[in-house]
Amino acid sequence: MESSSSSTHERTMTTTETPFPPVKPNRVPCTRCERPIVVCICAGLPQTPLKLARSRVIVLQHPHELRRKNRSLPIVRYCVSDDDYGMTVVVGRKLGDKVDPLVLDWIQDDLSVLLVFPSKDAVSLEEGLDKLKKRRQDVALLTSDNSILEKKVNLLFIDASWNHAKEMVDANNSCRKWPQNLIKVRLTFPSTGEEQRGKIVPRRFSIRSLPVASCKDDESMYLSTAECIAWVLTFIEKDERFFEIIVKAIDTMVMRWMSMRRTTIH
Numbered sequence: 001m002e003s004s005s006s007s008t009h010e011r012t013m014t015t016t017e018t019p020f021p022p023v024k025p026n027r028v029p030c031t032r033c034e035r036p037i038v039v040c041i042c043a044g045l046p047q048t049p050l051k052l053a054r055s056r057v058i059v060l061q062h063p064h065e066l067r068r069k070n071r072s073l074p075i076v077r078y079c080v081s082d083d084d085y086g087m088t089v090v091v092g093r094k095l096g097d098k099v100d101p102l103v104l105d106w107i108q109d110d111l112s113v114l115l116v117f118p119s120k121d122a123v124s125l126e127e128g129l130d131k132l133k134k135r136r137q138d139v140a141l142l143t144s145d146n147s148i149l150e151k152k153v154n155l156l157f158i159d160a161s162w163n164h165a166k167e168m169v170d171a172n173n174s175c176r177k178w179p180q181n182l183i184k185v186r187l188t189f190p191s192t193g194e195e196q197r198g199k200i201v202p203r204r205f206s207i208r209s210l211p212v213a214s215c216k217d218d219e220s221m222y223l224s225t226a227e228c229i230a231w232v233l234t235f236i237e238k239d240e241r242f243f244e245i246i247v248k249a250i251d252t253m254v255m256r257w258m259s260m261r262r263t264t265i266h
Contacts, residue, residue, distance in 0.1 A: 033078065041075070044252025046245050049081040055153040055236045057087040057229060058103060062160035062168060066091065070257065072205055072226035073159050075249045080233070080242075089159075093168055095177035106154040110179035111136050113154040116232055117169055118186040125235060128185035129153070153236055159225045187228055205250060206258075226250055 030040040057080060065071050073089070080087050088103050095104065107113055114128050123131070132153065140148045156178070158165040172178055205224035223231070230246035233239075 033074075039253070039256045041249060041252045041256060044249045045078045046249075049079055050239070050241060050245065051081045051083055052086045052152075052233070053237060055155050055233065056085055056106065057155050057157065057233070058107060059087070059089045059157045059159050059225070059229075060095065060168060060172075061089055061091050062093060062158075062164045063091055064161070064164065065159055071159075072224035072250060072253075075226045075253060076229050076246060079246045079249055080229075093164075094171040094175055104177070107156060107178050109151075109154065110181055110183075111139060111148060112151045113156055113179065113182065115156045115158075115169075115178070115182055115184045116187065116228060117158055117165070117184055119169065119184050122184040122186040125185045125187065125232065128183045129236070131183050155229075155232055155236070157225060157229060187223070187231060204247070204254070206254060224250065 027036045027038070029035065030037055030042060033041050033045065035041060057076070059073060061073065065073070077087060077089075082088075085103065085106075088100070090099050090103065092098070095107065099107075111132070114125075114132065116125075122128075136148050136151070140146050158168055160168060203222075204227060226246055227250065230243045233242040233246075
């Protein structure tokens with residue numbers, strides 16, 4: 001057995017040692033985007049986030065997404081104002097008691113909510129909005145309450161890998177945390193047609209891998225969560241700036257990420 005003095009000596013830290021190594025300069029987080037300086041995306045962010053006038057964004061995010069450094073959702077938070085619950089993120093596999101009651105009320109309001117998810121029973125975005133408008137008109141006629149017609153559209157997105165997203169939709173259908181007659185919409189593009197479709201850059205968010213199914217599908221249709229939100233907001237808010245600002249931030253993030261990888265490899 002070693003002597004007590006020997007053990008004490010081994011546990012004693014010399015004056016030149018520090019308990020933690022100093023943070024490398026390029027790893028110091030940016031005070032605005034909170035990313036390491038080496039991948040700071042502030043150059044691509046707007047000075048002032050855009051405010052939503054016609055809609056709200058509610059994102060149900062899988063817990064695993066929080067572990068990913070290359071997730072796109074944080075970009076939207078710097079581009080869209082959270083005034084009046086402009087954007088709300090709920091972390092969890094399914095909606096539960098911890099959700100803000102006001103946000104849960106919005107999700108459960110079948111006169112206001114659209115789930116953006118390409119399920120088999122999903123309709124086009126235009127058709128989904130028409131269905132919502134018809135529901136509102138019917139209720140307004142019965143109740144003589146025309147304020148129903150002016151409600152904001154609550155846009156519900158799923159932020160997860162493709163497999164997790166499908167599981168989350170099934171789980172929330174089962175627990176009935178959203179309306180049974182919830183209108184599901186798939187991503188559609190503005191009616192200006194080819195000009196708008198030409199703005200889609202296949203694999204724009206190339207720092208995330210595609211679902212396995214993409215090997216036989218149109219890769220241009222697989223968009224990041226941020227890209228999906230950008231397209232839908234542009235359509236509903238009738239403001240091209242949402243697409244332009246969010247996509248600029250995405251491109252900046254991808255450029256910085258790829259630049260860092262090249263530097264690391266070489």
